[in-house]
Amino acid sequence: MTSIDFEKLYLSVKQKDGEKQIIKGVSGSFLSGELTAIMGPSGAGKTSLLNVLTGYQISGIQGTIRYGKATNNESSSLLSKRESCYILQDDCLPDLFTVQEAMMMACNLKTIDLFRKAKEYLIDDILNKLSLVKCRNTRCQHLSGGQKKRVSIALELVNNPPIMFLDEPTTGLDCLAGAQCVQLLKKLARTGKTIICTIHQPNARVYETFDHIYMMSNGKCVYQGASTKTVDFLAACGFQCPLYHNPADFIIEVVKGDYGDHTDLLSKIALEEKWSRTQSIKPCYESDEPCNTSLVYPLERIDCNKMPSEWTRFFVLLRRYRVQLYRDWTISQLKILLHLLVGLFLGLAYQNSGQDANKAVSNLGFFTVSTVYVVYTASMPAVLKFPSELCILKKEHFNNWYKVHTYFAAVVIFDLPLQVVFTSVYTITSYLLSNQIREWSRFGMMMLVQLLCGFAGSGFGLIIGSLFNPVNGTFVGIICLCCFFLFGGFFILLGHMSKIMYAITNLSFIGFTVEGTMQAIYGYDRPPLHCPEEVEFCLYVSPATLLKDIGMDRQNYWMDVAYLFSVVILFRIVAFFLLRRKLSVT
Numbered sequence: 001m002t003s004i005d006f007e008k009l010y011l012s013v014k015q016k017d018g019e020k021q022i023i024k025g026v027s028g029s030f031l032s033g034e035l036t037a038i039m040g041p042s043g044a045g046k047t048s049l050l051n052v053l054t055g056y057q058i059s060g061i062q063g064t065i066r067y068g069k070a071t072n073n074e075s076s077s078l079l080s081k082r083e084s085c086y087i088l089q090d091d092c093l094p095d096l097f098t099v100q101e102a103m104m105m106a107c108n109l110k111t112i113d114l115f116r117k118a119k120e121y122l123i124d125d126i127l128n129k130l131s132l133v134k135c136r137n138t139r140c141q142h143l144s145g146g147q148k149k150r151v152s153i154a155l156e157l158v159n160n161p162p163i164m165f166l167d168e169p170t171t172g173l174d175c176l177a178g179a180q181c182v183q184l185l186k187k188l189a190r191t192g193k194t195i196i197c198t199i200h201q202p203n204a205r206v207y208e209t210f211d212h213i214y215m216m217s218n219g220k221c222v223y224q225g226a227s228t229k230t231v232d233f234l235a236a237c238g239f240q241c242p243l244y245h246n247p248a249d250f251i252i253e254v255v256k257g258d259y260g261d262h263t264d265l266l267s268k269i270a271l272e273e274k275w276s277r278t279q280s281i282k283p284c285y286e287s288d289e290p291c292n293t294s295l296v297y298p299l300e301r302i303d304c305n306k307m308p309s310e311w312t313r314f315f316v317l318l319r320r321y322r323v324q325l326y327r328d329w330t331i332s333q334l335k336i337l338l339h340l341l342v343g344l345f346l347g348l349a350y351q352n353s354g355q356d357a358n359k360a361v362s363n364l365g366f367f368t369v370s371t372v373y374v375v376y377t378a379s380m381p382a383v384l385k386f387p388s389e390l391c392i393l394k395k396e397h398f399n400n401w402y403k404v405h406t407y408f409a410a411v412v413i414f415d416l417p418l419q420v421v422f423t424s425v426y427t428i429t430s431y432l433l434s435n436q437i438r439e440w441s442r443f444g445m446m447m448l449v450q451l452l453c454g455f456a457g458s459g460f461g462l463i464i465g466s467l468f469n470p471v472n473g474t475f476v477g478i479i480c481l482c483c484f485f486l487f488g489g490f491f492i493l494l495g496h497m498s499k500i501m502y503a504i505t506n507l508s509f510i511g512f513t514v515e516g517t518m519q520a521i522y523g524y525d526r527p528p529l530h531c532p533e534e535v536e537f538c539l540y541v542s543p544a545t546l547l548k549d550i551g552m553d554r555q556n557y558w559m560d561v562a563y564l565f566s567v568v569i570l571f572r573i574v575a576f577f578l579l580r581r582k583l584s585v586t
């Protein structure tokens with residue numbers, strides 16, 4: 001059984017005007033089998049203490065934390081991370097999945113050595129215990145607030161963590177749902193777990209449900225002991241709780257300073273032994289209390305230290321994306337339809353420009369617009385990818401569902417076939433309608449650079465998405481893409497630039513894409529273009545002349561491909577490290 005002890009714990013953060021102390025030397029112990037509430041007025045330091053105990057905050061801390069027998073050295077932090085879970089205030093659930101599916105996914109990501117049937121038993125058991133059986137086939141997006149909170153708890157229960165931290169689990173719930181949630185946590189605590197949650201002013205019934213209260217004020221502990229002893233404690237400090245007054249409200253009023261600032265007096269008296277607990281509560285299976293063994297039985301077999309391999313998790317995440325793809329028609333069917341329509345529209349706009357010598361410059365415009373389109377449609381969804389998943393990602397990553405590289409690999413691998421499909425639908429349609437040259441080798445070469453450009457675009461989007469929120473990301477992303485477009489070789493011909501500006505174009509992967517495309521279509525000794533009879537003179541009958549005039553006459557198609565390939569890899573490496581930095585604890 002794992003309890004938590006902490007001694008002389010300090011937390012300071014750096015500010016412009018020096019250091020600010022948020023937690024000021026608090027000590028305490030939270031025992032297994034007990035439900036503990038960290039309480040206090042707003043700004044007292046409840047969330048900060050929880051962040052320190054969970055390992056969500058690691059900088060600026062002094063003092064000792066012991067999980068079970070270990071201290072907060074490296075091994076204990078591993079112990080606490082694997083053996084604990086942190087349920088944040090926001091319920092970040094996979095909206096498109098039913099409760100049953102979300103539970104099965106959590107099982108697949110967090111438990112090992114269980115056959116499918118055993119996982120189903122386990123899920124039944126947890127859903128039963130948390131009164132979620134009726135909504136097991138409801139999608140998470142349609143659950144009520146109280147159900148969402150219980151599903152958040154259920155998802156973390158599958159690997160049986162001995163320590164559970166919850167940040168304000170009753171916020172947003174009505175009185176009844178809040179009381180049920182706390183009752184449920186108490187039942188879970190009685191199975192031998194250490195459950196600690198922060199809570200705002202609970203009503204008298206809910207307050208009494210807690211075994212242990214850890215009251216904070218201004219970063220200090222002003223009471224730690226049984227909820228039932230609060231009134232006596234306050235009386236010993238000289239504050240008589242009025243009859244029929246909620247003790248939780250009264251103690252908050254006192255520590256908030258409604259009767260003067262008595263923080264130091266309270267924290268001194270709170271140190272007296274008689275207010276702290278005298279004996280720990282035994283788990284239900286060791287005591288005479290009724291115990292719902294149905295939950296204890298399968299869960300106790302699960303060893304939270306045994307995790308599936310990252311490979312297994314990678315495939316589970318891929319499956320999750322595949323299901324999301326089927327269910328969200330806006331990321332699959334709608335996009336394919338739009339790519340087809342835009343391909344039709346642009347193909348018709350540039351009709352016959354592929355073979356017509358008189359329309360050769362328009363054809364350069366067509367390939368530039370196509371490149372812009374491919375980059376834009378690949379990068380913008382990626383800009384929103386991490387921000388839209390950040391809530392779930394943070395929760396799952398912190399609770400050790402998977403490592404960042406596993407998640408990132410799943411995102412990248414899943415994106416590849418999608419990019420191929422989207423780019424192909426647009427490119428093939430517009431290529432045929434604009435009557436480009438019918439040669440498989442040229443078509444293949446053009447497709448290759450366009451695909452690499454799409455991959456580079458989505459990598460660029462991932463970088464922007466891991467640096468900025470959606471609003472700023474969209475703004476910054478578009479500005480950067482505009483700069484890339486400017487140096488694409490169409491808006492200003494490469495030969496018309498100064499040497500310095502020409503050197504800068506080497507930073508634009510769009511420039512390399514347009515160059516590679518033009519090489520594929522007009523290079524490699526393409527025969528002369530057809531000049532229509534009604535036109536008096538065609539300047540660009542010779543494809544070589546066209547390439548020379550636009551400054552793309554070097555036969556360096558494979559150099560362009562190599563460059564684009566390097567950009568694809570580089571952008572993804574940069575995006576990975578930025579995402580890892582974003583998810584690292586502070």
Ligand SMILES: Nc1ncnc2c1ncn2[C@@H]1O[C@H](COP(=O)(O)OP(=O)(O)OP(=O)(O)O)[C@@H](O)[C@H]1O
Nearest residue numbers: 013015020022040041042043044045046047048049
């Ligand atoms: N990174 C930070 N930089 C500066 N001050 C901070 C930082 N984090 C927390 N604080 C301050 O520390 C104090 C405690 O914050 P904390 O969020 O722990 O309070 P709380 O008790 O959880 O409040 P609430 O109930 O309103 O959520 C607050 O005054 C807050 O402004």
